[in-house]
Structure formats: C-alpha cells, structure tokens
Amino acid sequence: MPGPTIYDVARAAGVATSTVSRAFTNPGRVGETTRSRVLEVARELGYEPNPHARALTSNRTQTIAMVVSDITNPHFFELIRGAEMRAKAAEYTLVLVNAEESPRIERAQIRRVARSVDGFLLAASRQPDADLAELAATRPVVLINRQVRDVPSVVVEHSEGCRQIVAHLASLGHTSLVYLAGPRNSWMAGSRWAAIRAAAAELGVTAHRSGPYTPTVSSGGAAADAAIGSGASAIIAHNDLLAIGVLRRLAQRSVRVPDDVSVVGFDDIFAADLCTPALTTLGGPHDRVGRAAVEILLDSLTARPDRRPAPQMAPPSQLVIRESTGPAPQAARQPQGGAG
C-alpha cells in the first residue's frame, strides 16, 4: 500500500538515500550517470515522492489555496478555472476554500489550511485591510479584486470600465441612474460606486446608491423594487447575478427592458449572454486574472523576499453591450416619493 520510498530506491540503485533525494530535487548536485540510473530505478519501482515528508523539512508543499468569498457565485468559476490550469502547469495543486461571505469563516479557513499550503489567493476577500496586510506579512498572498497597500494584487480594471458604463448610458440619454450595491465589506462595491459617482458627476448624470444587497439572483427582487422606486431610468447592478434577479423582477412587474429602464451588470458570466434580454455587462478576462494571480504568487514563492514593490496588475475590462440597455424613455421619470 504505502508505495516504495526513497530507501527502496536507494537500495535498488546501490546508492545512499541522500543521493536519491538529490537526484530529484537538486539535479546539479549529483553526477549525470548516477542521476539517470537513480531515476531509472525509481521509475521501475514506481517511486513517487511523499509530499508530506518533503514538506516537513523543505516547507514547500507545491500547493496553493484559493479562497473565494462565495463558491456559489458563477463569477468565480472562470477565476478558479484559470488559476487551476496555471497551477497545474507549474505542478502545483490548487485547494479550494469557501469563505461563505463571512470574514470570520474566511479567517478560520485560512488558519486551518495555512500550514499545508505555500501561499494564498484571496478572491474578493471580505476581511478588513489590516487583517489582510497582517496575513500578507506572514505568508505569500495575492489578492484578487481587492486592493490593500503593499499587498500584491490582480484587480480587473474597473474605474475606466465604470466610466464607460456611465458614458454609455449618458449617450443613450439617461440622466439618472441607480447603483445597486454589493455587500458592505466588498471592496469592489465601494470602489465601483466611487468610480460611478465620479463619472456621473463629470457627465452630468444623477447617481444614487441603493443597498447593500447580497449579490445573488434572489436579492434581485428587492433591489429591482428599490430601483424602480428611485425613479432612475438606468440600473447598474453590483454583479450579473443581481442584475439577472433584477431583470426577472422587472419582467414580473411588466417593466420593459430596455424600453422603460436599462440594466447593466458586472462580470459577464456565462448566463449574461443567455438571459432575456441579454445583459449589458462589464466583463473582464477572469480566467486570465486567475492565471496572473497564480503567476504572481509563484514568483513570490520562488524569488528572494527582497523588498521590491508589491506587484499590482489590472487586466482590462470591457463593456459588452447587449440588449438590456437602450435609449432613455422620452418623458424622464421623476423619483416617485420614497422615505429618503
């Protein structure tokens, strides 16, 4: 059962265990002929190094953990996929960890696997900046769609993207929009709202914020109702799931999209292209983001921890215009009351 060990190989090849070990991990340190003989014998015996034994002394596990804020969200699948493939190419194993939208669970989970992984990919972390900075000081970390000073990160470019959304809506004649915000401790939610508000101010569009909402389809109902109440003719939802939920509710209420109201999402998940009307959304190369994050992490694992600046990447986003956005209705609707 427990497969051959380095000892078996050493005996069969007539060398010391240290030689076998080095043949695998430190090729330059052993003679070429010896090395090939060892490898040959190892192959014959079906030897496979025991990763735990290796990790024990070397502290290298060839494993990285990817923590996602909510494994339910299809947005992450692209990310996971990209990360998994890149990790595999580097002979690393990816461990998937779900934070269930809870900072507390996120902490606990990270702590749990901390000893068994070489580093962390934190996607849309819900933890406060300070905690992330602290973690990053101890262990290699790359943030995804989150920015914290001095911590490496990959964030899909979105301030320009948000500008494009607002410009797109403004050019269609919309003068008032509402942003349906994501979770309170989502960095993205704050960041997007800031960008939207700035762009709106610049382009002479009124922008309101509503929320926070959990970024799920089922939250879309309440979000849609709030949006309608706001009187805005354009809705920007925190993500595609929420946007799809909004579309559903609007259809229920016989509000026509895009005739009566326009809807925009974020992420460009697979389903965005399939719903009716197809969703205009700010997409990004999410699989590339996953890849890039792994690459940065691997770099920081390999390289000296010389204090060079933490790498920050911002792959471009792109506004995918589909059918959920259109010209603003002629009679600009006014806010219909609301408790303010």
Next chain:
Amino acid sequence: MPGPTIYDVARAAGVATSTVSRAFTNPGRVGETTRSRVLEVARELGYEPNPHARALTSNRTQTIAMVVSDITNPHFFELIRGAEMRAKAAEYTLVLVNAEESPRIERAQIRRVARSVDGFLLAASRQPDADLAELAATRPVVLINRQVRDVPSVVVEHSEGCRQIVAHLASLGHTSLVYLAGPRNSWMAGSRWAAIRAAAAELGVTAHRSGPYTPTVSSGGAAADAAIGSGASAIIAHNDLLAIGVLRRLAQRSVRVPDDVSVVGFDDIFAADLCTPALTTLGGPHDRVGRAAVEILLDSLTARPDRRPAPQMAPPSQLVIRESTGPAPQAARQPQGGAG
C-alpha cells in the same frame, strides 16, 4: 514564522510531547485535567498542528481530491459546491483536480496527488472500468455519475428520467427523436442512450443517435445541423451546454423552437432557465450528489474495510419542463437524405 510545535506546548505545559499529541488526537488516552491544561496552553501559544508531520505517520491528511472531467463545465460547480461544503463540515479540505476530458491527464493527476489525499471523488471519470476498479482497490474512491462493479458511486437517477423525457416528447406527438451523444468514453452518454432507446422502443418512437460531441456550447452548431439532417422533430442533447449551443444554431438557421423542433438537455444548469427559449432539461440535486459522495467517502475512510457491498446511491432526477419542448409539428418531417 514556523509557529509553535508540540515541543513548545509540551515544555510550556510541563508534559511530554506524546501527551500533547494525545490530548489532540486521542482524548480518552489522557487525563481530563492534563488534557484541558494542554489545550489551554496550546491555545495561548497559538499552536496549530502541522498537517504534514501528522500525515507522515498517521497517513491521514484530512484532505480529499475531487477530480472532474472538465472544470469548464458549469454542471460540475453544483457538485463541487456540495462536496466542498460537506467536506468543510467534516474538517476536510477539498482539492480540485481537472482531468481536461483526457483519461491520460486524469491518470497522471490522480497519481500526482495520490499521496497527499485520503481519497478520491471521481466525477464523470473518462477512464476505463478496469482502471477505476484497480484504483478503487488501492485507495478509497467514490464515483460520481459513473458506475463500475464493486465501486461505491453516486449517480443521479437517469434511466427513469430518460423515460420521462421520451414519454414527455411522445405525449406531445413526437414520433422521431435524435440523441446527440456526449464523449465516447463518457459512461453517462452510453447509459443515457441505452435508456432513451429502450424507452423509445417501448413507446413506439424512432430514436437515432448522433455524435459523439464534446459537451460544450460550441459543439452545438455541428450537432444541431446533424440533428436537423436526421429529420427528427425532437432533439435530446447530452447536456445543457450542448443543448444551448443547439438552440443558438437553430435560431441562426431560423428553425423555431419548439414550433419546428423540440430540444431537451441534461443537468439543469443555472443558465438553462435563462436562455431563450428556456430549456426543458433533466435536472438533479447535484449539490446533494456532491454531499452524498463526500459522505460515502468519509464513511469508507472511517469504517473498517470490511467487505460490505459498495454503496450505490441514485438521487432522483426531475424533468424540468420549460419552453423548449412543445407539440410536434403537424406534418411530420422526413429525413432529408444524408450520406448514410
């Protein structure tokens, strides 16, 4: 950096390392007062057991691997999610492994992580029966949506489901259907076809098979064209992705669904409800499947390997009827030639 070890705890608590070890892993073996003192000290020191050191002797890693045939396929996300959550509840970590639809890669990946996990969940494995049986003889394995004699498995019930599909179509007046088959070495593809054919024979419906096709949206084009060529009035696609691809192609060719032709998929992925027309599909409780698979695996890890029969579970599927199926067109279409 490398955190406190049991030696530190032992010293601080004034006991031997073995006592510390037992306090954690074998509570009954140590006095209650000693135990609580040790745990107290450990907590103060922030001690966290090193999983690798533990795995080295105990051969328990608290980790299970989930191998999916293609991580790109949204169908698996439900499965992954269910498995991840169940694993977490048992304090197990889930490792995600992608087989990229290749039996060879699947083998290699399994081999790679074999030493670092306690067992395997194999979802839609593409390996031959013999290989799976062999693997299962060596290591704890639970198959998902695949059946091999004497190997534990969880398979969404589908023969009755296939019957329901055919009955549904027959009751709508369809007399000829075509099954767009999945990959050649997909067990599900074979199994579904058998069930469909049997049901068709029984209900007096003509059934043809076309394919194999990769189960992706982009394969849907060719599949749709072949289906049209077959002259059947109803199309059963191997999964929802393929079905969605088919819908797209049909729309391009101005074939109306369901007026001219009906389309059915499998899996009931999130997007099935969003596409136009919404897809009729055979769904299943996939998250439950993931959960159940983990549970069976955990059982087989804990229990004595007494030769009791390998557990087989078949959670029920359900035919979700949406808009892509409807009455057969009046004038039954005839096969339009085709090269045999």
Next chain:
DNA sequence: CAACACTTGGCAACCGGTTGCCAGTCCTCG
C-alpha cells in the same frame, strides 16, 4: 610529483508529529 580546487557520494541530524510499550500511581477486591 605535490598542492589545490572541484566534483560527487555518504553520514547523520533533523523536520513535527504518532504510537507501541513500559512504569508509576491509585483503586478495588479478596
């Protein structure tokens, strides 16, 4: 031919827990 550098392989300690075995303590029962 001697001195020296370089290459290559082996020895053994070590990583951090786990566990079989032994010994001391305390309790119970005859």
Next chain:
DNA sequence: CGAGGACTGGCAACCGGTTGCCAAGTGTTG
C-alpha cells in the same frame, strides 16, 4: 494487607524525505 487491574504519562523509535558537513576521487597547475 497484598495482588491485580485500570488509568496516566513518558520514552523512544519511527514516518520519508532534506541538507549541512565531511571525505574520497578526479583533474589541474606549478
């Protein structure tokens, strides 16, 4: 009061690699 057993804790070997250090072998140079 002594023997037998249950309960606790410690000792030390062990899991399977890694790596610092040493020594033998080989080649180079003066």
